[in-house]
Amino acid sequence: MVSQKLDILTESSDLKKQGNAIPKITTPKLEIKDVGKIFKTKSGETVALEKTSFTVEDGEFVTILGPSGCGKSTILRIVAGLEESTSGQVLLDGQEINGPGPDRGMVFQSYTLFPWLNVKDNITFGLKLKGVPQKERDDLARYYLQLIGLTGFEKHYPIQLSGGMKQRVAIARALANDPKILIMDEPFGALDAQTRTIMQEVLLKAWEESKKTILFITHDVDESIFLADSVYVMTARPGRLKKKIPITLERPREYSMKSTVEFGNYKEELLSLIREESLKSIH
Amino acid sequence: MIKKWFTPNKEIPKKIYNSVGFITFLVVLGIWSLLSYSGFVNALFLPTPTTVLATAVKLFVSGDILFDIGISFSRVFTGFLVAALIGIPLGILMGSLRIMEGAFEPIIGFIRYMPASAFIPLLILWIGLGEAEKMSVIFLGTFFQLTLMVMDVTKNVQNDLIDVSYTLGAKNAQIFTKVILPASLPGIVDTLRITFGWAWTYLVVAEIVGASSGLGHMIMQASRFLQPDKIIVGILIIGLLGLITDIMFKSIYRASFSWMRKDGY
Numbered sequence: 001m002v003s004q005k006l007d008i009l010t011e012s013s014d015l016k017k018q019g020n021a022i023p024k025i026t027t028p029k030l031e032i033k034d035v036g037k038i039f040k041t042k043s044g045e046t047v048a049l050e051k052t053s054f055t056v057e058d059g060e061f062v063t064i065l066g067p068s069g070c071g072k073s074t075i076l077r078i079v080a081g082l083e084e085s086t087s088g089q090v091l092l093d094g095q096e097i098n099g100p101g102p103d104r105g106m107v108f109q110s111y112t113l114f115p116w117l118n119v120k121d122n123i124t125f126g127l128k129l130k131g132v133p134q135k136e137r138d139d140l141a142r143y144y145l146q147l148i149g150l151t152g153f154e155k156h157y158p159i160q161l162s163g164g165m166k167q168r169v170a171i172a173r174a175l176a177n178d179p180k181i182l183i184m185d186e187p188f189g190a191l192d193a194q195t196r197t198i199m200q201e202v203l204l205k206a207w208e209e210s211k212k213t214i215l216f217i218t219h220d221v222d223e224s225i226f227l228a229d230s231v232y233v234m235t236a237r238p239g240r241l242k243k244k245i246p247i248t249l250e251r252p253r254e255y256s257m258k259s260t261v262e263f264g265n266y267k268e269e270l271l272s273l274i275r276e277e278s279l280k281s282i283h
Numbered sequence: 284m285i286k287k288w289f290t291p292n293k294e295i296p297k298k299i300y301n302s303v304g305f306i307t308f309l310v311v312l313g314i315w316s317l318l319s320y321s322g323f324v325n326a327l328f329l330p331t332p333t334t335v336l337a338t339a340v341k342l343f344v345s346g347d348i349l350f351d352i353g354i355s356f357s358r359v360f361t362g363f364l365v366a367a368l369i370g371i372p373l374g375i376l377m378g379s380l381r382i383m384e385g386a387f388e389p390i391i392g393f394i395r396y397m398p399a400s401a402f403i404p405l406l407i408l409w410i411g412l413g414e415a416e417k418m419s420v421i422f423l424g425t426f427f428q429l430t431l432m433v434m435d436v437t438k439n440v441q442n443d444l445i446d447v448s449y450t451l452g453a454k455n456a457q458i459f460t461k462v463i464l465p466a467s468l469p470g471i472v473d474t475l476r477i478t479f480g481w482a483w484t485y486l487v488v489a490e491i492v493g494a495s496s497g498l499g500h501m502i503m504q505a506s507r508f509l510q511p512d513k514i515i516v517g518i519l520i521i522g523l524l525g526l527i528t529d530i531m532f533k534s535i536y537r538a539s540f541s542w543m544r545k546d547g548y
């Protein structure tokens with residue numbers, strides 16, 4: 001497992017990302033079928049999510065873009081198994097999910113490293129639970145530290161890291177567990193603009209190397225385009241899928257692409273979609 | 284310069300910080316000296332610092348007081364240990380399982396307002412005047428508060444930390460041992476430090492009634508025989524013992540939780 005990953009690493013940057021290029025005929029990696037969620041609160045019922053359906057293909061990078069409070073976190077938490085849906089089902093590799101599990105790795109917006117474990121032990125937390133032997137854990141930790149650019153920080157404790165570094169470790173920790181899908185809830189939302197763009201590049205590199213399927217939530221339009229194979233736009237609450245926009249910018253993505261006309265066109269389209277929704281949620 | 288020391292929330296040099304603490308001690312000692320040496324207060328009520336010191340030396344040399352200290356310490360320690368051994372796991376369960384909180388929070392929240400000292404007559408009826416009764420007073424004085432404080436600490440473990448553990452493959456039992464416990468450990472150690480301090484304050488109450496040994500008993504005897512110097516020595520020793528255990532807990536805290544400090548020391 002490690003050696004295979006290390007091979008990929010040395011294979012040069014010729015990354016043959018297929019994604020949207022080849023049409024898929026197999027079952028999708030993730031299938032959301034009529035998933036709805038109603039929260040019961042003191043003041044009555046909140047429809048957080050109207051019946052929503054969408055799919056994520058194997059190896060695809062999907063971003064979900066929507067105004068705040070539209071149910072983005074709710075949908076992710078349902079996929080993660082941390083929240084039960086009121087209706088519908090979630091299929092992962094054709095199997096209905098039932099509660100949380102290590103096959104769906106998650107990165108949160110808040111910093112969720114275990115503060116009492118150093119960077120290396122954080123990264124190998126899930127591997128240890130699985131009973132992966134020490135030697136292999138060490139190798140994997142080294143590989144993922146390198147992947148996120150934190151070699152030399154294995155003995156540091158989370159309190160000694162910056163926000164961006166913490167999120168890098170959180171990504172490494174989720175990937176090290178080798179999940180079928182990585183779900184991320186505004187992971188860079190708390191970071192400053194500069195760190196944010198660097199983190200986007202770090203994440204893309206990790207995705208290209210690991211070939212993971214990623215479902216990524218954001219309310220940042222630039223971020224949703226820059227990262228994605230497809231952007232799903234959500235409506236204002238009660239949330240529902242409004243539109244799917246495939247992003248055909250070439251890979252690997254470069255920071256400079258953000259200033260191309262193509263990128264600008266996507267941005268314009270998404271901004272107007274989002275604006276409609278934001279206006280709705282105000283009225 | 285001086286103005287800086289009186290600016291809210293402003294750090295001051297460590298030297299100044301320590302000096303003012305020392306000065307406060309000296310002021311208290313000074314007032315005591317003034318009142319006693321001048322004869323302003325009758326020596327029968329307030330002995331001089333030198334008399335108290337002489338009495339302390341005498342008590343230590345004769346060794347009587349060491350025996351009292353030993354017995355008092357074992358009472359405080361045992362009563363507190365039992366409270367901690369039951370209170371910590373119970374508090375953790377109450378803080379993480381709503382059903383446990385629902386079952387125990389109301390009754391513990393009620394009992395904790397009952398004064399431990401008021402249970403002494405009942406305890407004497409039930410278990411007599413032996414060691415078990417003394418330890419029970421310490422137990423009653425600390426257990427309920429300790430349990431509720433541990434519950435609070437456990438409740439404050441960040442929800443996302445628990446959620447992320449599930450997504451890393453942790454099962455319910457592992458959530459307790461690998462996440463909730465280490466996350467609340469600093470808070471638990473701090474709770475132990477605070478409640479152990481309270482345990483000392485229950486000691487005298489426990490030893491006032493029906494005891495034939497211990498610091499509380501010594502203080503009661505001294506009162507009966509009008510020996511205020513002995514009373515003060517007893518009080519000071521209890522204070523010192525409390526302080527020493529407090530420092531011990533603090534150093535355990537520092538040594539165990541270096542991950543809480545940026546410099547890592």
Ligand SMILES: Nc1ncnc2c1ncn2[C@@H]1O[C@H](COP(=O)(O)OP(=O)(O)O)[C@@H](O)[C@H]1O
Nearest residue numbers: 039041046048067068069070071072073074075
């Ligand atoms: N546990 C909950 N109880 C009640 N209402 C909730 C709960 N979680 C979320 N909501 C409500 O559901 C809606 C969607 O929330 P969320 O999914 O967090 O939105 P987003 O992540 O898009 O900002 C919001 O109106 C929010 O107030």
Ligand SMILES: [Mg+2]
Nearest residue numbers: 072073074185
């Ligand atoms: Mg959210």
